[in-house]
Amino acid sequence: MFTGIIEATGHITALLNKGGDLAVTIYTDSLDLSDVKLGDSIATNGVCLTVVALQQNSFSADVSKETLALTGFVNYKIGQKVNLEKALTPNSRLGGHLVSGHIDGIAKIVAVEQNARAIDYWLSAPTQLLKYIPYKGSVCIDGISLTVNAAPDEETDNRFKLTIVPHTAEQTTIADFEVGTSVNLEVDQLARYLERLILAPKLEQNTPQSVSDNVSLDLLAQAGFIK
Structure with a gap:
């Protein structure tokens, strides 16, 4: 991890x-x-x-x-x-988010815009991964934990935006990013686990009742996982 x-x-x-x-x-x-x-x-x-x-x-x-x-x-x-x-150790600070190091796919830089001293990078990603990229959620780009400042939807033409402050650019390879650069993308693991929990009842229709049968969208909403 x-x-x-x-x-x-x-x-x-x-x-x-x-x-x-x-x-x-x-x-x-x-x-x-x-x-x-x-x-x-x-x-x-x-x-x-x-x-x-x-x-x-x-x-x-x-x-x-x-x-x-x-x-x-x-x-x-x-x-x-x-x-x-x-790799993360038990006494490490979790300054970013939990990252597995297992890449989900390739994203591509499609636009670069100055934003005061920061820089906005707009990226496209494989269609099947867009649902895992929410506004203010976390993604990992070339190993860097970053926050999504605009989520992929119809308004953004299914692109998402990352705002990079000068320190991050100086300490990583982001300073070399330009339009057309391809980057490794890992989506947030929590999103994948939640999807699996939601799908579990359908996958287990022909098996004896288990604890996952009690997981529903309503239950997740009540717990604050979704809105």
Whole structure:
């Protein structure tokens, strides 16, 4: 698990094709790797990667075919700058939101607008993911926990807006975003769990009654999960 609060950036120094998947090496002189062990997880542009080799200022990981199919890794090149975050620990501050590191799809920057000292980025996303992107909800873009300032709907032409303050741009790869940039998108896990709870009674019609049979839209509304 991760928080979406970027600890450092790095860049890709090696990409080795291994029969359809990839072995990748990331160099960073700003992320403390002294407490990282083989088998640990590091979110790289939001993708949870398992460390398989470790050097003083770099680590290596394998990228599966599934990950290549769902993320920007399929188009990454040597020198690509990436956001880095080590896995959440029990005593870590949850400054962003709970992030799994499992990418749901690719979003694309479609407009960039100055907003005082901040910058508004408008993004498009796969249609099936739009329902998980609510106004003031959380999304993870290239590993960065961000707040949705305009939700996808008819008024926004199914685009959503993120407002980026200068500090976030300075500490991440966002400063390099421009119209046409593709980014890794992970939607909020709570939205997925709620959907599953709502669908559970239909999925279990032919099974004995269980606790999920009592979950309804009315119950979720009463508990404050939906309006």
